Amino acid sequence: MSFSITTWNINSVRLRMPIVEQFIVRHQPDILCLQEIKCQEPEFPLAPLKALGYEHIIIHGQKGYHGVAIASRIPLSEDHRQNYCNVGDARHISAIFERGSRRIRLHNFYVPAGGDEPDRTINPKFGHKLDFLEEMKVLKADTPGVSSILVGDLNIAPLEHDVWSHKQLLKIVSHTPVETDGMKDVIAKGGWLDLMRQYTPEPEKIYTWWSYRAKDWEAANKGRRLDHIWSSPELGPFLEKIEVLKEARGWNQPSDHVPVTATFKF
């Protein structure tokens, strides 16, 4: 038995439904986790996703900003939305699904970007990001009888080869030491496996995001690995592959993030 999970920061799901459908038709993930849907629940495009076989859809929406959703061909249960930092943002949703005899809790995150200045004394957005990370440290991958998968736009590129230039980005939000150490601590304290790096170890570069602002994103290739797929250790041996769909950055009216898909085989 195998199954696949995709994570994709879609940067407005309503605007981007044509490429969501294109992706689904070509890649057919069992579960699609979206971030930055930028709409409330009633505006979410349920009908086209259900028509494509995603009958189980849970949404944590917000007007204009943020927002996460899980669309699944597999039934979802025990869904939960955690109000990180107690500020009312829609940045997390989770649910349990079953594959064979396994129960798996899936978390879908959109971690705050953190603004420009990597100093919490002058930039509250950076403080919010660090507080959010701190709160993620209590999330344990290993729970009795239930495996875990954590995906999403975590807005941090933790390793040297997760950015186009380690030296040039050390003071740029998303790759500062306080963020990268914080993320490594979330992974260590929670007992997570970084599946993308299990499949593609350093020093190979991995990017999942390329800025809209580059004149030619592909030529410049100044990317960062901001999107992640983690799991509890017992799922590691069952990972078949990870695919980062770089070509999606060149699709019509693209998101600045590309879909990342993990396929497991039991």
Place this chain on the structure above:
DNA sequence: ATGACGGATCTAATCCGA
């Protein structure tokens, strides 16, 4: 090196992203 782009919003000019 800041923002060249792109999206949402009280459709005009502003906030936000990272």
